Each structure stands twice: as structure tokens, then as C-alpha cells.
Amino acid sequence: MTVNPAHTALWPAPHASGAVDATVHVPGSKSVTNRALVLAALASEPGWLRRPLRSRDTLLMAGALRAMGVGIEETVSSSSSGPGGSGEAWRVIPAGLHGPATVDVGNAGTVMRFLPPVAALADGPVRFDGDPRSYERPLHGVIDALRDLGARIDDDGRGALPLTVHGGGALEGGRVDVDASSSSQFVSALLLSGPRFNQGVEVHHVGSALPSMPHIRMTVDMLRAVGAQVDTPESGGEPDVWRVTPGALLGRDLTVEPDLSNAQPFLAAALVTGGRVVVPDWPARTTQPGDRLRQIFTEMGGSCELSERGLEFTGSGAVHGIDVDLSEVGELTPGIAAVAALADSPSTLRGVAHLRLHETDRLAALTKEINELGGDVTETADGLHIRPRPLHGGVFHTYEDHRMATAGAIIGLAVDGVRIENVATTAKTLPDFPELWAGMLGA
Numbered sequence: 435m436t437v438n439p440a441h442t443a444l445w446p447a448p449h450a451s452g453a454v455d456a457t458v459h460v461p462g463s464k465s466v467t468n469r470a471l472v473l474a475a476l477a478s479e480p481g482w483l484r485r486p487l488r489s490r491d492t493l494l495m496a497g498a499l500r501a502m503g504v505g506i507e508e509t510v511s512s513s514s515s516g517p518g519g520s521g522e523a524w525r526v527i528p529a530g531l532h533g534p535a536t537v538d539v540g541n542a543g544t545v546m547r548f549l550p551p552v553a554a555l556a557d558g559p560v561r562f563d564g565d566p567r568s569y570e571r572p573l574h575g576v577i578d579a580l581r582d583l584g585a586r587i588d589d590d591g592r593g594a595l596p597l598t599v600h601g602g603g604a605l606e607g608g609r610v611d612v613d614a615s616s617s618s619q620f621v622s623a624l625l626l627s628g629p630r631f632n633q634g635v636e637v638h639h640v641g642s643a644l645p646s647m648p649h650i651r652m653t654v655d656m657l658r659a660v661g662a663q664v665d666t667p668e669s670g671g672e673p674d675v676w677r678v679t680p681g682a683l684l685g686r687d688l689t690v691e692p693d694l695s696n697a698q699p700f701l702a703a704a705l706v707t708g709g710r711v712v713v714p715d716w717p718a719r720t721t722q723p724g725d726r727l728r729q730i731f732t733e734m735g736g737s738c739e740l741s742e743r744g745l746e747f748t749g750s751g752a753v754h755g756i757d758v759d760l761s762e763v764g765e766l767t768p769g770i771a772a773v774a775a776l777a778d779s780p781s782t783l784r785g786v787a788h789l790r791l792h793e794t795d796r797l798a799a800l801t802k803e804i805n806e807l808g809g810d811v812t813e814t815a816d817g818l819h820i821r822p823r824p825l826h827g828g829v830f831h832t833y834e835d836h837r838m839a840t841a842g843a844i845i846g847l848a849v850d851g852v853r854i855e856n857v858a859t860t861a862k863t864l865p866d867f868p869e870l871w872a873g874m875l876g877a
């Protein structure tokens with residue numbers, strides 16, 4: 435874990451003086467926006483994305499696709515009938531994919547994993563580089579699989595960034611074995627571009643348990659929505675095998691759902707202050723892992739109602755510990771750990787060893803930062819054990835991890851004097867976080 439000296443500014447996390455009562459409009463889903471951009475870029479006709487998330491990760495994705503020749507036009511319209519509808523929309527105009535091009539992945543897992551297969555379809559070299567942390571995040575599953583499927587890739591032999599994909603204009607595709615136990619994004623990456631491979635793709639996951647299954651379901655659902663034929667273990671296929679048939683993809687008109695994982699700190703605010711938060715447009719049916727918060731935060735002491743108005747989440751004043759396997763919903767771990775540190779009983783968070791290779795080593799970072807505020811957190815082989823203790827103020831370091839910053843803000847609601855280092859790191863997926871947080875608190 436390294437601290438960038440340029441990012442040492444401290445943000446005094448607001449302390450809640452009472453129960454919050456707010457409606458919070460949460461911006462669009464990172465995972466949906468970046469999948470939609472890739473699928474629209476690979477389609478055979480233009481498409482629309484409405485209410486896309488505009489954040490560092492999605493702007494990097496759009497920039498990378500533009501660098502390979504895809505047209506992405508941003509429109510803002512106040513009318514609900516004109517092109518783009520009401521609010522922001524992106525029109526994506528697919529084109530032949532070109533190299534040479536350069537892609538900055540930042541520290542976006544979706545960009546570093548989803549785009550090398552796209553680059554293999556380009557007609558020249560595509561160079562991938564990113565933040566220092568991106569060099570440490572696992573990418574071997576994508577690199578090895580693409581080589582097996584016929585791509586030429588130059589890397590430094592570590593199976594990680596930086597690298598160059600020498601696009602040959604087409605990729606043979608076919609059957610491939612991948613160990614995706616370190617990231618579900620390896621599977622999603624191969625499936626998303628699969629319809630454009632000559633033989634499609636048949637991905638066999640061969641490692642230990644696969645994390646983040648809802649994100650793979652999101653990939654499959656979104657592929658099917660643009661006309662791809664996908665066979666999955668859930669549709670009667672073999673366990674751990676996904677098959678995508680080659681074929682043209684449709685340009686669709688998609689409205690992006692709010693990011694339910696980014697709704698987490700706001701729901702947590704209702705829980706820890708015994709207040710009420712409404713998140714409009716919460717989808718009735720979704721593959722987003724954040725939907726599991728309805729169940730998890732209810733078990734931790736709140737209650738919720740999903741209606742036409744959205745999700746209304748109400749805290750009871752009590753916050754309970756939880757023993758939960760988060761392997762399917764790993765990105766919720768930092769926010770759950772923050773709530774657990776404020777609970778009336780211990781918690782055990784399991785199934786998330788792979789978080790050590792996320793934006794930062796999230797298990798080490800949560801342990802260190804909560805303990806430095808007086809907490810009692812220990813790392814286990816695959817998660818965290820959290821015994822609540824009275825906490826005190828202090829600096830909460832974020833290690834350039836957006837979810838560390840929002841976790842610190844949750845603790846700050848209940849603990850006076852918490853200062854968050856580099857709250858601007860929330861720009862990865864939620865650039866307006868400080869303003870939304872202040873708005874929720876009525877500031």
C-alpha cells in the first residue's frame with residue numbers, strides 16, 4: 435500500500451448530529467456503463483446510453499474506445515422527447531477498430547480487463563498502461579486466454595500491465611480455460627467480445643471458487659439484451675462453462691441503473707444514525723451486487739421497502755454485527771466493515787481473499803485504518819473479524835481506493851473528528867460524493 439504525497443489533503447468527515455432523512459439520487463452504475471460502452475462499440479449499428487455514469491473509470495473506458503476509432507458523442511438535453519431524452523446521454527457509433535492506439539486504464543479493473551479482447555480485434559497495436567497499482571492487479575487470465583485464442587501480446591512476462599496487444603483485425607476464438615478465482619472480470623472480458631470472435635468463445639473456469647457471480651450474470655444479461663446467444667451453467671449448461679455464439683450485436687437504447695454499490699454509504703447513513711434514506715430508481719430486478727444490501731443491512735438492524743418511489747431504507751437505531759459470506763458481492767466489503775465497526779456485536783466477513791488485489795489490499799487497509807481509530811479488526815485468511823470498540827477521531831487513509839473513502843465517511847457520521855485523506859479518490863466511480871454526502875446531511 436503506497437500513499438501518494440500529492441493526495442494527502444484531509445476532508446473532515448461530517449459528524450451526524452441526528453437521524454438523517456433524505457432522498458439521494460445516486461448516479462449510474464460503473465459496471466453497467468462500462469459494459470454498455472464495450473457492447474455498443476462492438477455492435478453493427480449506433481446505440482444510445484442514457485444516464486451513463488461520468489466518472490474516472492467510465493471516462494477512461496470512453497477515451498480508450500475513442501482512441502481505437504469508436505465515436506462517442508455526449509449530449510445533454512432538457513427535453514424528454516429529443517435525441518438523448520432528458521438528462522445526459524452518450525451516442526455510440528461503432529467503427530472499424532484501429533491501432534496504433536494507446537489506452538490509459540487508470541486503476542479501472544473493467545478497462546484493464548474488458549479492453550484487451552477488444553484490442554485483439556483492432557487492425558494494429560494497442561498499448562495499455564495505467565496507474566502504478568494497475569501493474570499489481572491480476573491480468574494473467576485475460577492475457578493467457580487471449581494468447582490461447584490466437585492473439586499476439588507483448589508484456590514483460592509478469593502477466594500484468596503494461597502490455598501491447600497486436601491486433602490482427604480478427605481473432606479466431608474458440609474454447610479456452612481460465613482460472614478466474616482472482617477476478618470474475620476475466621470471464622466477463624472474454625464473454626463481452628466473444629460474439630465478435632470468428633468461432634465465438636467457450637470459457638471454462640478451472641480454478642478455485644469464482645468470485646462476484648452477479649457481475650458475470652450482468653455480463654450475460656447485457657450480452658443477451660444486444661442479441662447475443664449465450665449458454666451458461668444457469669441455462670442448463672455445464673458448471674463453470676459459458677459459451678457465446680459468434681454474431682452481430684444490435685445497437686440498443688439503454689438507460690443505466692443507479693449504482694447500487696455507490697448507494698451503500700447513503701443506506702449505511704440511515705442505518706448508523708437511525709434515520710431514513712430514499713434512493714429513487716432502485717431497479718425492481720437487477721444483477722447489481724448492491725441489491726444484496728437490502729438483505730445485509732436489514733440483518734444489521736434496518737428495514738427497507740422497495741416501491742415505485744425507489745428503495746426506502748430505515749434504520750432502527752440499533753446496528754448489529756453480521757456473519758456473512760461476501761464472495762458474490764466483494765465490492766460491498768469496505769462499507770459493511772465500516773458499519774460493523776459501529777455495531778453492538780462482532781462481525782465476520784468471509785469469502786473475500788481476492789480483495790487483497792483490488793484498488794488496494796482492502797483487507798489490510800480496513801484493518802489498519804479502523805484499528806488506528808481505536809477499533810479491533812483482524813484479518814483472516816479470507817476476510818475480516820471485527821469486534822466493535824468505542825472509536826475516536828483521526829486520519830483515515832484511503833490508498834487511492836474510492837470505497838475506503840466512503841467507508842471512512844460512514845464511520846465519521848458516528849465518530850467525531852474523522853478526517854479522510856484524499857476524498858477526491860471517490861471520483862473513480864462517484865465524483866460528486868462530498869456534495870451528495872453534504873446534501874444528505876442537509877448542509
Ligand SMILES: O=C(O)C1=C[C@@H](OP(=O)(O)O)[C@@H](O)[C@H](O)C1
Nearest residue numbers: 465617618619645646649764765
Ligand atoms: O465486472 C465488474 O464490473 C466488477 C466485478 C468485480 O470484480 P472482481 O471479480 O475482480 O472482484 C467487482 O469487484 C468490481 O468492482 C466490478
Ligand SMILES: C=C(OP(=O)(O)O)C(=O)O
Nearest residue numbers: 541542543544765792793
Ligand atoms: C473492485 C472495484 O473496481 P474495479 O472495477 O477497478 O475492479 C470496485 O469498484 O470496488
